[in-house]
Amino acid sequence: MLRDITIGQYYPVRSPIHGLDPRTKLAGTFIFLISLFVTKSLIGYLIATFALIFLIRISRVPARYITKGLKPVLIILVISVSFNIFLTPGRLLFAIGPLKVTAEGLKTAGFMAIRLIYLVIGSSLMTLTTTPTQLTDALERSLGFLNKVHVPVHEIAMMMAIALRFIPILIEETDKIMKAQMARGADFESGNLIRRAKALVPILVPLFVSAFRRAADLANAMEARCYHGGGGRTKMRPLKYGTSDKRAYAVMLVYFVIMILTGFLKI
């Protein structure tokens, strides 16, 4: 059931991507995301596609596992694509009733869909190959300069790590509560909208109660171990760039320059 949700989950295999420094992956993800927006040409998207396929292949994460993570985004995708198709002014192709389909609309909708899908795949590739702890470390180090302007970088990174860590726990908890209520004859699948919304109460109330309980427990446990924020803390495994990271940065740079250049192409 809910076990199928893969957002933010780590996929434990060994691969060249898993082995990279998390900062490299963070930078790579940003470069990839920006590159999707600087290019407007077909060739640019083709290059991005090849890059993505290449990355997925060497990450050893099954492609099916990644595409499964796309399911929740599907609704947003359908809505934004149909808005683009029907509401973009331009050369009229055909019309279904009041809905006008234009050539420009189709084009923007297509690009939009590709961008959205690649955005999700690109960023989930990062979370699939990086543990939440590594990811937080990377964020904390990369954004460390913001400390100078009194942004609590460590605290924000910590909150993010905890949030990521809690996703699978809360999913499991929801699954358990749902099943417990189903065992008591609850029905989540039939009835009209109001009945279905009402059927959620027996899930949401226990879920909130347990989320607060877990949060309080965690806060107590952190305090019992004298957690006091980031100041003066050292790391057991400090982040260090290796040769493969340097190579990865070189590849990223080449990729990014090419993508910018394709932005000037007319195709």
Added chain:
Amino acid sequence: MSIRAEHLTHLYSPGTAFESYALKDISFEIADGSFVAVIGHTGSGKSTLIQHLNGLYRPTSGTVYYNGEDIFAEGYDLKALRTKIGLVFQYPEYQLFEEDVITDVMFGPKNMGLSDDEARARAKKALMQVGIGESLYKRSPFDLSGGQKRRVAIAGVLAMDPEVLILDEPTAGLDPRGREETLAMLEELHSERKITVILVSHSMDDVAECADMLMVLKDAELKFFDRPKEVFRHVEELESYGLAVPEITYLAHDLIKAGLDIDPTVSTVSEAKAELLKLLKW
């Protein structure tokens, strides 16, 4: 009339790095009115197994028959089945959600389509059976003590008047007195209501006293399904599964080693007492 599992196999996350067997080719038959204990180490598949019995999980292969009918067959009414096979989850107090105790217990019966009055009558009967007094009916379930919450949650399943009652570690996290009270309550339900009870546990001492059949799971496989006394003969195997025989059985074995002639399958304190008295020729 029975629950019969045939070659039940369940595979988690097939085709990914998380793939693992939760159940491997498990077959058994539980007769009506029996008291079965399912025992096994953490992660041995106990909880997964019982969730197949009321159709919350679908097996990868194999099936379950209830009273001769395949519960995973097309068109089988699983919702009706779940009212006949009551399942109390581990830490059931976390499923409470209503404003007061009585309304929460009425949730199950109301889902069965009973009227308010009928549901209330059933809830009252169930609450009485678990030892929750009328003074608590209007209290918020979140204000009760841990043991009380758990009993209210068990009443929530009992109120549906199931033919089979399955409980997943009902004594987990309770103090010794709460543990004893819960087990005594189950024995009473079993003998009074004549319902089948399936109890999941990892404490041999808990189950030796009340169960008449014992199911031992290890790494998704069914290792033993026999009367407790027969199972307790296999001390070394049980220990290699990370399980133990009841404390009193260990004591009996030590006494035999010391030269006393008593039955090695002793598994409860009262049996041990009888054996020792026999030895003393009382």
